[in-house]
Amino acid sequence: MNAEQARDQAQENWRTLTRLSIVAAGMFGFGFAMVPFYKAFCDAVQINSLVERDAAPTNTQVDASRLVTIEFDANVRDLPWRFRPLTGYLQVHPGQLVQVEYEVSNARATPVTGQAIASFGPELAGRYFKKLECFCFSQQTLAAGETRRMPVVFLVDTTLPADVNTITLSYTFFEVAGKS
Amino acid sequence: MSAVVDSHGHDHHDHHDHHGGYSGLMRWVTTTNHKDIGTMYLWFSFMMFLTGGAMAMAIRLELFQPGIQFFNPDLFNQFITMHGLIMVFGAIMPAFVGFANWQIPMMIGAPDMAFARLNNWSFWLLPFAASLLIISFFTPGGAPGVGWTLYAPLTVQMGVGMDLTIFAVHLLGMSSILGSINIITTILNMRAPGMTLMRMPLFVWTWLITAYLLVAAMPVLAGAVTMSLTDRHFGTSFFNAAGGGDPVLYQHIFWFFGHPEVYIIALPAFGVVSQVIPAFSRKPLFGYASMVYATSAIAILSFIVWAHHMYTVGMPVTGQLFFMYATTLIAIPTGVKVFNWVATMWKGSLTFETPMLFAIGFLFLFTLGGFTGLVLSLVPIDIQLHDTYYVVAHFHYVMVAGALFAAFAGVYFWFPKWTGKMYDETLGKWHFWLTMIFFNMIFFVQHFLGLAGMPRRIPDYPLMFETWNKISSIGAFGFGLTQLLFLYIILKAIRSGEKSPEHPWEGADSLEWTHLPTPAPYHSFENPPVLK
Numbered sequence: 084m085n086a087e088q089a090r091d092q093a094q095e096n097w098r099t100l101t102r103l104s105i106v107a108a109g110m111f112g113f114g115f116a117m118v119p120f121y122k123a124f125c126d127a128v129q130i131n132s133l134v135e136r137d138a139a140p141t142n143t144q145v146d147a148s149r150l151v152t153i154e155f156d157a158n159v160r161d162l163p164w165r166f167r168p169l170t171g172y173l174q175v176h177p178g179q180l181v182q183v184e185y186e187v188s189n190a191r192a193t194p195v196t197g198q199a200i201a202s203f204g205p206e207l208a209g210r211y212f213k214k215l216e217c218f219c220f221s222q223q224t225l226a227a228g229e230t231r232r233m234p235v236v237f238l239v240d241t242t243l244p245a246d247v248n249t250i251t252l253s254y255t256f257f258e259v260a261g262k263s
Numbered sequence: 264m265s266a267v268v269d270s271h272g273h274d275h276h277d278h279h280d281h282h283g284g285y286s287g288l289m290r291w292v293t294t295t296n297h298k299d300i301g302t303m304y305l306w307f308s309f310m311m312f313l314t315g316g317a318m319a320m321a322i323r324l325e326l327f328q329p330g331i332q333f334f335n336p337d338l339f340n341q342f343i344t345m346h347g348l349i350m351v352f353g354a355i356m357p358a359f360v361g362f363a364n365w366q367i368p369m370m371i372g373a374p375d376m377a378f379a380r381l382n383n384w385s386f387w388l389l390p391f392a393a394s395l396l397i398i399s400f401f402t403p404g405g406a407p408g409v410g411w412t413l414y415a416p417l418t419v420q421m422g423v424g425m426d427l428t429i430f431a432v433h434l435l436g437m438s439s440i441l442g443s444i445n446i447i448t449t450i451l452n453m454r455a456p457g458m459t460l461m462r463m464p465l466f467v468w469t470w471l472i473t474a475y476l477l478v479a480a481m482p483v484l485a486g487a488v489t490m491s492l493t494d495r496h497f498g499t500s501f502f503n504a505a506g507g508g509d510p511v512l513y514q515h516i517f518w519f520f521g522h523p524e525v526y527i528i529a530l531p532a533f534g535v536v537s538q539v540i541p542a543f544s545r546k547p548l549f550g551y552a553s554m555v556y557a558t559s560a561i562a563i564l565s566f567i568v569w570a571h572h573m574y575t576v577g578m579p580v581t582g583q584l585f586f587m588y589a590t591t592l593i594a595i596p597t598g599v600k601v602f603n604w605v606a607t608m609w610k611g612s613l614t615f616e617t618p619m620l621f622a623i624g625f626l627f628l629f630t631l632g633g634f635t636g637l638v639l640s641l642v643p644i645d646i647q648l649h650d651t652y653y654v655v656a657h658f659h660y661v662m663v664a665g666a667l668f669a670a671f672a673g674v675y676f677w678f679p680k681w682t683g684k685m686y687d688e689t690l691g692k693w694h695f696w697l698t699m700i701f702f703n704m705i706f707f708v709q710h711f712l713g714l715a716g717m718p719r720r721i722p723d724y725p726l727m728f729e730t731w732n733k734i735s736s737i738g739a740f741g742f743g744l745t746q747l748l749f750l751y752i753i754l755k756a757i758r759s760g761e762k763s764p765e766h767p768w769e770g771a772d773s774l775e776w777t778h779l780p781t782p783a784p785y786h787s788f789e790n791p792p793v794l795k
Binding site for chain 2 (some may be wrong): 108111117204
């Protein structure tokens with residue numbers, strides 16, 4: 084290789100080096116450019132942004148947009164008991180936790196065991212009436228002449244159909260035979 | 264033009280007069296000769312290999328039994344981090360740059376690299392970078408214990424050892440980028456007349472493509488660690504959610520570099536194996552053109568698969584699927600290459616000297632590692648296996664049984680050309696078989712650990728993982744000792760090895776074998792060879 088060829092070679096080499104150095108520098112800039120790219124991509128694809136404020140906590144349990152009337156009814160069947168609700172009716176929101184009490188008295192001179200059975204009007208409302216605690220879950224034994232107040236804790240499910248505005252909760256106490 | 268081009272004749276002793284006038288240490292400090300620089304890269308990489316290996320021994324020592332016996336968890340984390348950084352950036356990459364420096368000019372008929380002084384500087388950056396990494400152990404807080412991937416936000420909390428590591432990464436990146444610019448320029452501009460691109464040895468092709476990958480990917484790593492540096496000290500919030508940034512952004516930027524990086528490691532290994540297998544099969548490489556295209560396809564695809572390292576960060580399914588499909592696609596050109604190597608051996612006249620043993624070992628074990636990579640590329644499976652020992656097993660198969668075995672094959676193969684001496688073949692075979700057995704003892708059982716759920720990067724583990732960990736550790740101690748055998752083989756061969764014949768390998772037919780004496784003269788191809 085003569086001197087002129089060597090100079091051309093060197094020039095060509097420097098040209099290649101310059102081009103490659105620009106590529107390297109460009110890729111370094113690309114690394115930094117990835118920061119706004121990342122932001123833009125996440126926004127475009129709607130992936131969770133850490134910068135967005137979380138929605139304020141809202142109560143999704145209670146449906147405050149409607150009121151439902153609950154009527155309380157009490158019956159006995161062949162039982163010497165006086166049985167009545169302490170509250171005749173209540174207006175509640177679906178999802179709202181409610182507690183009411185019933186009062187029962189044993190008029191007989193001996194202990195009596197009874198079992199309360201609940202029924203609903205309209206009948207379909209039973210599916211949406213959630214009892215969390217109820218005296219109807221177990222047999223109740225009253226001593227002679229005893230009077231007792233018993234609670235029912237319930238809530239009306241928020242999926243109650245819109246055309247049901249009144250629910251009647253009706254208990255009937257039956258004697259449990261063979262317990263005295 | 265005569266085929267013998269060193270106008271000072273064959274006398275092997277008078278090349279000592281041409282070392283730029285310097286002798287001793289200054290010869291090595293100031294050399295611009297690609298052979299000297301290649302030698303320095305190779306010795307440096309071997310020293311780093313032993314250093315990183317010592318850390319691996321410490322890791323496996325702690326993991327030998329459940330419980331914390333030797334190192335507190337903080338120091339253990341430093342070991343696993345530095346083991347990774349030193350092996351990747353200090354051992355494997357410089358080893359293949361050493362091969363590139365020695366071989367590329369000789370294989371294309373060029374007298375030296377395009378920028379000989381830049382070449383010197385590219386090498387000498389490395390010992391400084393390595394020193395920064397080692398020194399970090401002795402700073403308050405020690406070396407960073409964050410994993411070699413240097414994820415934010417943990418890196419923002421580390422001590423000054425992290426800053427040293429960031430600067431080391433800058434220097435290592437600078438060295439790689441400058442070296443790659445040198446390699447590309449040399450290959451594109453300085454081939455001998457008649458050496459068209461499609462006549463180049465495949466080793467040169469793989470380095471050309473690797474060098475492009477390096478130029479494109481390394482600066483991105485530099486950007487990522489620079490952002491970590493400014494987050495640490497200059498009040499930026501690239502990766503800090505409280506300041507409007509995102510830790511996951513670091514992972515994206517890192518792995519955009521990180522995935523091309525693993526192909527940067529693998530491709531030169533492919534190139535070495537593509538030289539060794541044809542030589543010992545006494546047959547030309549099967550499917551030369553498809554090898555070139557397959558390597559290019561792997562390189563291009565490597566830029567669009569990065570998030571397969573990130574399937575569990577909360578990416579939407581669409582993103583996961585895209586990266587899954589792209590990653591499984593890379594298996595195709597890789598498979599082409601494996602089939603071509605096998606086809607090269609098919610009906611070849613095979614002999615099994617040490618370079619060929621390592622090349623065949625590579626063929627089997629790299630393929631195994633490729634299979635486990637395919638398993639990991641599948642999103643539902645990776646959700647289970649991410650950050651378990653299955654991943655550790657996978658990448659050690661491809662990087663150790665892949666890249667390191669190829670490097671061993673290359674050293675044994677080209678040793679006669681470099682030194683004019685022959686290594687002890689019996690000892691070489693011992694080195695191969697012991698390495699093969701111990702390697703599999705370490706890493707095959709780690710697949711089971713990963714499938715059973717053992718996480719990675721932990722110094723202690725539940726009792727149920729004890730058996731495989733014991734076996735793995737025993738394999739590690741054996742493997743480590745075996746590499747000292749390799750050192751002995753090399754030193755013994757250099758000092759007192761038998762003189763190598765001119766053509767020690769019958770089937771080797773690239774320019775350095777056909778047109779240069781053995782050992783290669785200090786200055787070769789000062790006049791370009793005539794190619795038929």
